[in-house]
Amino acid sequence: MNSRRDFLQKISLGIGATALTGLPEVASALPGFRADKQLRVALMGLGGYANIVARGMKECKTAKLVGIVTGTPSKIPEWKQKYGIEDKNVYNYENFHTIKDNPDIDLVYVITPNSLHHKHVLMVAAAKKHVICEKPVADNAKQAREMIAACEKAGVKFYIGYRLHFEPHTRELIRMREAGEFGKIMHVNNYAGFTIGDPTQWRLKKALAGGGAMMDVGVYSLNGARYCTGEEPIWVTAQESKTDPVKFKEVDETITFQLGFPSGIIANCGCTYNFNHAERLHVMGSKGWAEMNPSFGYGPIRGVTHKGPIDQPDVNHQAYQMDGVADAILNGKPDPNVTGQEGLKDMIVVDAVYESIRKGGAKIFINK
């Protein structure tokens, strides 16, 4: 049991991921292993990513999928059957407020379209349940602040689905940076993107997505720039390109953006909905460097540094994430670096990206 606890504690405390190699396997192989407690989770919104989360959570040791919230009754039977969801843990958006009286659900994972995150997180907070919300946290920083305040007032935890903060290759990169193995960070260069398919999907509708590539994959470039530097940007510039004004009538197709950090680092970032195999993270320091490619997908993540390939296990991102937040909640551990505040920091930059584009690339200074 200690191995498992140590493992989760290390994740919570942000201790070097190298030490974690293989531990989940070791822990689960211990005779009679079981978690002392479980974090019982309901998923709100049963779209494509909810399916990925649900499948991933079958590998969880501490978190357990027990409930669903959906506006589409036809989805219910399959979910009940696939994941053993009991009727008493099935909600729709009309009766969701009654989840407050359900002692068998601890946390709601909001996986609805981006622009509904604000409303839904407020609903979860009102029901006094812990909440994890898929990124982007909201449409803008103002909404994110309201969500943080609501969760604080309700006394519930508020996390963002930044699964990479639990991913071993990414954690090793962060560990190396924190340990000074790259020396002084000098430049960061991140790009994220893919060719978006179905032109009718919600991600292409401003009212549901809040924005386009920037809101979706751009957040990976941006969050990556922050964990590559360990700093918060003080200015932002951004540029947009749109080659298909029909498909991308409502949202951005391709955006490049630059983040100026207090130490002088400029991160040169970008994102697109317009081509595949576009993702990559690259950090250059005075003593070393790292490059990850793929860097932001659901795995496997691959990285090389000046020392050689990053040798870490391939894990299920969603399972690791859910067990990570479960441990923090159940065992009173320090929060992993995926709190609402972390989401807010990204949204402040996203706001500045769109403002810079509106102002023709002008430098937007970030005032905390």
Next chain:
Amino acid sequence: MNSRRDFLQKISLGIGATALTGLPEVASALPGFRADKQLRVALMGLGGYANIVARGMKECKTAKLVGIVTGTPSKIPEWKQKYGIEDKNVYNYENFHTIKDNPDIDLVYVITPNSLHHKHVLMVAAAKKHVICEKPVADNAKQAREMIAACEKAGVKFYIGYRLHFEPHTRELIRMREAGEFGKIMHVNNYAGFTIGDPTQWRLKKALAGGGAMMDVGVYSLNGARYCTGEEPIWVTAQESKTDPVKFKEVDETITFQLGFPSGIIANCGCTYNFNHAERLHVMGSKGWAEMNPSFGYGPIRGVTHKGPIDQPDVNHQAYQMDGVADAILNGKPDPNVTGQEGLKDMIVVDAVYESIRKGGAKIFINK
């Protein structure tokens, strides 16, 4: 002899470099091989890079170093001894105009500090000698236009020292792009830089260098973005960072810049005088990609594409460049893509980069 001619013709015509593999070795190994004609070259300015060019030119088949122009008499004996320069081919800046009457010099290679290029190219044109000028062609586009006009009026060729256009790995990259092997180009990401040493050197003085990292290594990022896309930018944005305002009192230390191309590509570029191992070229297309690292140095250049490593010979960049321009001049071949016009295209962008920085990152539209 045909092999050698074919080789040079292919360079001149921009025909695929894959066909060139090993040809220089083959050609020079031919019994009795010698060039029909020689292009006799004088170097103007005997600083660090002139030494590299002079050493490289020992490998030339068609170009030959025969003269020098220097304001430092103490350098003359060593150069005479090392490269067999005759007294009649030694000039200073006072008597340089008399080179007009020297039938034994065909071309002058201007390798003086950047801000002297304009004045010196005009001097060479006035002396009716062909000229190759180290990059950056000038301090700004206005000067470049004057230099082009002066050379046209004098009826002499005007080339820029874009040695990578003769470098086999780079040529293979360009060939692949032209052949459509990357599909539609979607994104370009180039960075170039190094830690600049001696704080008293001319490169840190505005009056001699014209600018800092952007003028020097930034031109590689920029020129690379143009040969990765085959397009000319229609807008430019740029950002600056300065961490050492003492060392970089007069010139830029680190600049990031973005180029918007007609097809919608945004190239995310940068340059620095502030850290080593900073160089890299990356082009992503709808069907493939290429990454070069090192990408801009004197060699060896290394590249990988979606097909695997770029398998090309490592050559002496300076020798290839000088033989390339020699062939165009001596044999009336089409000019390689290193003309004054090519330099002007870069300077137009450099002007826009500095203008964008002055205007806080504003988008500068380029009107031809």
